[in-house]
Amino acid sequence: MPFRKFFQRRRREQIAHDLYVVVINQARRPDFYVRLSVPDTLDGRFDLIVLHAFLVMRRLRQVAEGEGGEQAREVAQALFDLMFADMDQNLRELGVGDMSVGKRIKQMARAFYGRAAAYDDALAADGAGLAEALRRNLYGTVEGDLDPAVVQRVAAYLVAQAAHLAGQDAGALLEGRVAFTAPEGDS
Numbered sequence: 001m002p003f004r005k006f007f008q009r010r011r012r013e014q015i016a017h018d019l020y021v022v023v024i025n026q027a028r029r030p031d032f033y034v035r036l037s038v039p040d041t042l043d044g045r046f047d048l049i050v051l052h053a054f055l056v057m058r059r060l061r062q063v064a065e066g067e068g069g070e071q072a073r074e075v076a077q078a079l080f081d082l083m084f085a086d087m088d089q090n091l092r093e094l095g096v097g098d099m100s101v102g103k104r105i106k107q108m109a110r111a112f113y114g115r116a117a118a119y120d121d122a123l124a125a126d127g128a129g130l131a132e133a134l135r136r137n138l139y140g141t142v143e144g145d146l147d148p149a150v151v152q153r154v155a156a157y158l159v160a161q162a163a164h165l166a167g168q169d170a171g172a173l174l175e176g177r178v179a180f181t182a183p184e185g186d187s
Contacts, residue, residue, distance in 0.1 A: 012071075016078035018176030020086070023052040023079075026180045036157075036183060037150045039141055042094075046087075046108065047115070047138045051158065053083055054116045056178055058123075059165040067170040075174065084109060111137075123162050130155040157183055 027048035033040040038048060057079060063072035087108055091101050115137045122130035131151045138154065139146055164181055172178070 012074055012078045013082070015075050015174065015176040016082045019056055019075070019079055019173075019178055020053070020082050022178050022180070023049060023056060023083075026052050029183060031183045036154055037142070037146060038138060038154075041141065043141045044138070046111075047140075049083070050112050050115050051119070051138065052161075052180065053079065054112075054119055055158075055161050055165055055180075056173075057116070058120060058162065059168065059178075060173060062166065063170045063173065068174050071174055072170065080112075119158065123159065127155060127159045130158060134158070153184055 027045065032038045032048055033044070038044045057076045060072040060076040060079075063069045084105055088101055088105050091104055092098070096104060115133070118133040118137065119130065122128060122133050131148070134154050135146070135151050139151060161180055165178065168178060
């Protein structure tokens with residue numbers, strides 16, 4: 001019995017890893033930084049990872065019990081844990097002192113929960129308030145004028161991604177396979 005739990009945990013961690021790789025690759029797409037004006041900074045990259053991880057976790061929460069809902073919630077938790085373990089490692093590699101890494105990770109986790117709640121509320125309201133949530137979070141460090149049309153394009157992208165992910169097979173997600181579409185104008 002203990003070995004089975006060990007192997008189930010290892011499998012869940014592998015699935016989370018596979019999903020996280022897709023999240024990271026999507027967040028690194030140049031079009032976000034070049035055409036959609038997301039700041040190519042630590043904050044901008046963090047926010048794009050949060051946005052895409054949120055979308056995957058949201059989809060995992062939508063998996064029905066009969067399709068593996070409990071497993072999906074466990075995978076979502078494993079994805080969250082992996083994402084913040086990676087953030088911890090990245091902060092250490094950037095030279096953040098050991099004493100302050102924990103504090104920074106707690107701030108990042110709070111930021112994740114706040115952003116996830118704002119995006120989730122906006123998506124539940126058919127996108128109402130999504131542009132403002134993006135302006136406050138994804139574009140929060142942008143100084144000066146930001147074209148509102150750019151923020152609207154990212155809001156439309158987020159709505160489209162949520163719909164795209166909702167159409168993906170739960171079984172594929174629970175095997176670590178997820179697919180995003182390209183941002184508008186990206187190939």
